[in-house]
Amino acid sequence: QVQLVESGGGLVQPGGSLRLSCAASGFTFRIYSFSWVREAPGKGLEWVAGIDSGGGITNYADSVEGRFTISRDNAKNILYLQMNSLKPEDTAVYYCKKSDGRRGQGTQVTVSS
Secondary structure: OEEEEEEEEEEEEEOOOEEEEEEEEEOHHHHHOEEEEOOOOOOOEEEEEEEEOOOOOOOEEEOOOOEEEEEEEOOOEEEEEEOOOOOOOEEEEEEEEOOOOOOOOEEEEEEEE
């Protein structure tokens, strides 16, 4: 049974940092590429960052380039998103998304003073 469980969200002040994790199980994690996507209130799903199966190729939305870093640990079956210099407009529910389209339940990130 495929499971993707995000964690690490919370309330943070502008300029702060958070690290999101996505624990995967029920499939061969290391052969899939992944993305982080987010959904802000009243907006559609937005792609944030992507990583290939080996972790050597990453790409980012312009809105997060230079502030966010996607990474993965294929030995532990975990996907990460390090988020620095957070802005109020980063407030959203963040999901890890497997390349076949499946995603987890999400974790809420709120950036506010």
